Amino acid sequence: MAYRRSDVEETALFAKKFVRYEEGAKKYSMGLSKFQALAREAKATYKVDKLVLVNCELFEKYLETFREF
Numbered sequence: 669m670a671y672r673r674s675d676v677e678e679t680a681l682f683a684k685k686f687v688r689y690e691e692g693a694k695k696y697s698m699g700l701s702k703f704q705a706l707a708r709e710a711k712a713t714y715k716v717d718k719l720v721l722v723n724c725e726l727f728e729k730y731l732e733t734f735r736e737f
Contacts, residue, residue: 686714686721695724696731706730 687695693703703722707713710730712723 685724687724689720689722692722692724692727696727
């Protein structure tokens with residue numbers, strides 16, 4: 669069974685622990701500015717010089733606090 673290249677790349681994206689803002693916005697299906705704001709509120713951002721990475725594990729824990737029952 670063959671896999672398309674786009675499927676493999678998408679799977680790799682979801683396996684990452686750290687993502688950049690654009691990747692994270694795509695991964696969580698939200699706008700870039702909303703993802704940036706939530707990542708900062710979650711204190712899941714790491715800034716190295718001009719590079720900002722978001723820890724997906726911390727972000728997901730924060731995102732779970734918005735769950736409606």
